[in-house]
Amino acid sequence: MRFPYLTPSQIQARLLAIAVGFVLILSLTLTFSPAAREQTPDVAYRLNHWAGVLLWLAMVILAHWQIKKHLPDADPYLLPIASLLSGWGMVSIWRLTGEFGLRQSLWILVCYLFLIAALRRSEILDFLKKYKYIWLTSGLLLTALTFLLGINPGGYGPRLWLGCCGIYLQPSEPLKLLLIVYLAAYFAGKIPVTGRIWPLLLPTMLLTGLALAILVIQRDLGTASIFVFLYAAMVYHASAKRRILLLSALLLVGLGLVGYYFIEIIQYRLVTWFNPWLDPSGRSYQVIQSLLAVANGGLVGRGIGMGSPGVVPVAHSDFIFSAIAEETGLAGALALLALVGLLVTRSYLIALSAENHFERLLAAGLGAYLGAQSIVIIGGNLRLLPLTGVTLPFVSYGGSSLLTSFMALLLLLQISNGREQQDPAPLLRPAPYLLMPSLLGLGLFSLALAAGWWGFIRADDLLARYDNPRRTIADRFVARGALLDRRNALLSYSENSSGFYSRIYSYPNLSSIIGYTHSIYGQAGLEAQLDSYLRGQSGYPARQVWLQRLLTGYPPPGLDVRLSLDLTLQTRADQLFDGSKGAVVLLNAETGEVLVMASQPTFDANLLDEIGADLLAAPGSPLLNRATQGNYPAGTSLAPFLLAETYQQGLELPPFPASLLVEQDERLIRCTLRGEGAPDWVNALPAGCPRPLLTLGGALGDRLAEMAGKIGLQYTSGEAELLAIGQNARITPLAMAQAAASLGNDGLVPAAQLPLAVNIPGTGWVILPPQGQPRSAFSAEAANRAALALRAGENPYWESMGRFESRANPIIWYLGGTLPDWQGTPLAIVVALEADDPALAREIGRGLLEYAILGP
Amino acid sequence: MSLPILLGLRLLAAILLYAFVGYALYLMWRTLQAQSVRLMERGQTPIRIGMVAANGQETVLAFTQPEFFIGRESECELFIDDSTVSARHARLSFHHGHWWVEDTGSKNGTVLNETPLTIPTIITNGDTITCGNTTFSVLLPE
Numbered sequence: 001m002r003f004p005y006l007t008p009s010q011i012q013a014r015l016l017a018i019a020v021g022f023v024l025i026l027s028l029t030l031t032f033s034p035a036a037r038e039q040t041p042d043v044a045y046r047l048n049h050w051a052g053v054l055l056w057l058a059m060v061i062l063a064h065w066q067i068k069k070h071l072p073d074a075d076p077y078l079l080p081i082a083s084l085l086s087g088w089g090m091v092s093i094w095r096l097t098g099e100f101g102l103r104q105s106l107w108i109l110v111c112y113l114f115l116i117a118a119l120r121r122s123e124i125l126d127f128l129k130k131y132k133y134i135w136l137t138s139g140l141l142l143t144a145l146t147f148l149l150g151i152n153p154g155g156y157g158p159r160l161w162l163g164c165c166g167i168y169l170q171p172s173e174p175l176k177l178l179l180i181v182y183l184a185a186y187f188a189g190k191i192p193v194t195g196r197i198w199p200l201l202l203p204t205m206l207l208t209g210l211a212l213a214i215l216v217i218q219r220d221l222g223t224a225s226i227f228v229f230l231y232a233a234m235v236y237h238a239s240a241k242r243r244i245l246l247l248s249a250l251l252l253v254g255l256g257l258v259g260y261y262f263i264e265i266i267q268y269r270l271v272t273w274f275n276p277w278l279d280p281s282g283r284s285y286q287v288i289q290s291l292l293a294v295a296n297g298g299l300v301g302r303g304i305g306m307g308s309p310g311v312v313p314v315a316h317s318d319f320i321f322s323a324i325a326e327e328t329g330l331a332g333a334l335a336l337l338a339l340v341g342l343l344v345t346r347s348y349l350i351a352l353s354a355e356n357h358f359e360r361l362l363a364a365g366l367g368a369y370l371g372a373q374s375i376v377i378i379g380g381n382l383r384l385l386p387l388t389g390v391t392l393p394f395v396s397y398g399g400s401s402l403l404t405s406f407m408a409l410l411l412l413l414q415i416s417n418g419r420e421q422q423d424p425a426p427l428l429r430p431a432p433y434l435l436m437p438s439l440l441g442l443g444l445f446s447l448a449l450a451a452g453w454w455g456f457i458r459a460d461d462l463l464a465r466y467d468n469p470r471r472t473i474a475d476r477f478v479a480r481g482a483l484l485d486r487r488n489a490l491l492s493y494s495e496n497s498s499g500f501y502s503r504i505y506s507y508p509n510l511s512s513i514i515g516y517t518h519s520i521y522g523q524a525g526l527e528a529q530l531d532s533y534l535r536g537q538s539g540y541p542a543r544q545v546w547l548q549r550l551l552t553g554y555p556p557p558g559l560d561v562r563l564s565l566d567l568t569l570q571t572r573a574d575q576l577f578d579g580s581k582g583a584v585v586l587l588n589a590e591t592g593e594v595l596v597m598a599s600q601p602t603f604d605a606n607l608l609d610e611i612g613a614d615l616l617a618a619p620g621s622p623l624l625n626r627a628t629q630g631n632y633p634a635g636t637s638l639a640p641f642l643l644a645e646t647y648q649q650g651l652e653l654p655p656f657p658a659s660l661l662v663e664q665d666e667r668l669i670r671c672t673l674r675g676e677g678a679p680d681w682v683n684a685l686p687a688g689c690p691r692p693l694l695t696l697g698g699a700l701g702d703r704l705a706e707m708a709g710k711i712g713l714q715y716t717s718g719e720a721e722l723l724a725i726g727q728n729a730r731i732t733p734l735a736m737a738q739a740a741a742s743l744g745n746d747g748l749v750p751a752a753q754l755p756l757a758v759n760i761p762g763t764g765w766v767i768l769p770p771q772g773q774p775r776s777a778f779s780a781e782a783a784n785r786a787a788l789a790l791r792a793g794e795n796p797y798w799e800s801m802g803r804f805e806s807r808a809n810p811i812i813w814y815l816g817g818t819l820p821d822w823q824g825t826p827l828a829i830v831v832a833l834e835a836d837d838p839a840l841a842r843e844i845g846r847g848l849l850e851y852a853i854l855g856p
Numbered sequence: 857m858s859l860p861i862l863l864g865l866r867l868l869a870a871i872l873l874y875a876f877v878g879y880a881l882y883l884m885w886r887t888l889q890a891q892s893v894r895l896m897e898r899g900q901t902p903i904r905i906g907m908v909a910a911n912g913q914e915t916v917l918a919f920t921q922p923e924f925f926i927g928r929e930s931e932c933e934l935f936i937d938d939s940t941v942s943a944r945h946a947r948l949s950f951h952h953g954h955w956w957v958e959d960t961g962s963k964n965g966t967v968l969n970e971t972p973l974t975i976p977t978i979i980t981n982g983d984t985i986t987c988g989n990t991t992f993s994v995l996l997p998e
Contacts, residue, residue, distance in 0.1 A: 018876040025868050025872060026869050029865040032858055032865070036858065041858055077880055077884070080880070300866065331873070335874060335876075335877055342877070342880055342881075423952070
């Protein structure tokens, strides 16, 4: 009987035409993709996958023609869906690795030839039914044989394969099919199921249990859980007893719990499922990389050949879904789920119109198998389910999986053929044929939601992770912005051309401050802090960033950032500081611009490849930026601020103490410098003499803590009176320099500023907003009086020193700055020297300050 | 430049993918629609049953339902007050494009054209069905 609308072969032909069109366009995109990836048309285009695609095309046409001839009434949707999925999978595998692509193409050839040869053999179904025990037993024996002869073609991992000479089969794949055939044949003879169900189930439970035992011993747990599901589904189809589903769900959860405590791999899988973020570079590496791939896909995907799905381990097999999601995006992922859904729907429709119980149970079982296996592996890729190593039917790499999928296709085609002529077998209880596809559909819908969650809602957060290798891959193909000093001298920049960009640090002594960007060691310092400008993600109009990412998958070229550093002064500071440990900060006291920031010892970021592994444990902690991260004890360096606070409060200087030194905890705290002449306030304070400082602090009383807060001193309360000599008080050199700047800046503590401007194409240098507001610490009068009181002889600057006494880690502080009436740029300097050498600290501080004020 | 071309190819691939899914769904819907139209058109052939009462008066009854019973029970669609007819004597049903008659375990049996019925049998125009002492004639369009 003809369809009034279209014959089945017409439907099949039209759908196949679209599927072929899709795969051809996909292949064409892959051919041209290197141009986008390497950002230049002058590239080698990818052509080798066309061999596989043409082979696939020939096979599809042949299969269509043969089905039209021999199975004219077969379901017309199955071949187009299977062809689309297998072609899509094959092109994706070619894209990942040529070698696997070639093998997959050959397997596709084998599968189609098998399908075509077996199409006309209508006796297959009866044959399967008749010898059901033989099939299942031989399947079990083959699977058991892997205990003895099992190998892994990859050379490591579970040994689940049989074969030799380059051809390997995984018997557990066809075993699923044999189990479905056996159960369908067995239950078909027992329908209608009445009375007690358990005696009926006993023989099937025995055989299924045996299969499960083999799989569990082999640790092929994904396949084992699919077996439990398939068994439950088959019993449910036959008996319509819903408690079977419930019981097997409980069984799976129970087995999972038992396995959690006794089987290492289950524990491993469950832990990485519950909380993958704890160990992103170790046990959860695969899952997180898979999620990153899905996130990178976004809505429309990066385009085939333009993403980086190769960074996900075994992307061609277990993670083919995330590879597809990365390159075709949420759009492709949802279409893939829809195709699986169509396959399940068609299988159940075929089941309902099957002419006998065996064919009905078989078709429903095959539908459940294709749906469940897809859900399990895609769920694992999307972290909706624990990860298991099963394949995606028709799509994943692997001969056994592909052949099994095509066998299922063949059986469905055979069952569906001729169902127009016959009357469907009676259906006693329709519930299973409605509930099972609904459950599978619900599963696919949840996967769609999960794909949307990772690929859209959480995508930005995921992509910003430092373990996202796409960032460093993009750095190779897109020039990163340069870091410049205040006169546009290069500090770090990317050189070479697309595909080979590498980072050059032209002034390596700044490595602790500038940091680095590196494929293995990630990012640090200003390279990390200014990453969004340097990477071109900020500064451009959002539309342009979006368009560039849509077209190429990369951000636009990075933007140059100008820093406030002065390379001339910086070089001078490093010369003076050479060989010492500590930090120097020179600020513009008015604006807070950092002119010099040195941290010693440092490293050479150009040599990160060689030295990177040892840097973290290297002596002297060269990775540390001592100027901003070195939280040094303040010691007796606080004289300028004590003095300013005293003037601020309108207090008179107390009587000068009789002694200069302080003994505390059996330690003698000394002056930092030996004073000249008779000690008095004028020479004792800048020399950092502890007793005068304590006296001043005592006169301030409660105001002392207030002062500490104003200059950014971190202290532990308790011995409040000792705060004046900096016991239990810490401060970074940068914060100390900001505080010192207040004496030359009318009592205002400026906000430190290091990045000054960013060079935006078409606009030019755009000044970056200051990173904070100056805050008032002292009145202008008090600050000026303090600065003048500390004036260094006849020099145009003030200075003051201090010391933290410690046998192991002594610190010498040098603080200085221009005087209030200085006509040039107001400056403030801080030296923190990790050595008990006050003369050297003063030499460095004065040397740099005079160089900055007076020039060379 | 090759970038917009590539973007065009990517969009085209996505469109084809959804065209496939959408067209498959559309075809499935059309097939459903065609199936329902076909079933509706195929419908059932109306059947009329003629019978001659004891007083010689002939009555013709038309049936539209796909299945009905002949019997002495008042629930039977073709209700005969005849003591030789069983409560539910015979079933007439339409399937596979034909009307079928089937004896439903009557005491005195059903006779089709003078042949006692043992299995469900196709009836054609002009056939006679005898239940007990009552005879019906089958009137079907040719």
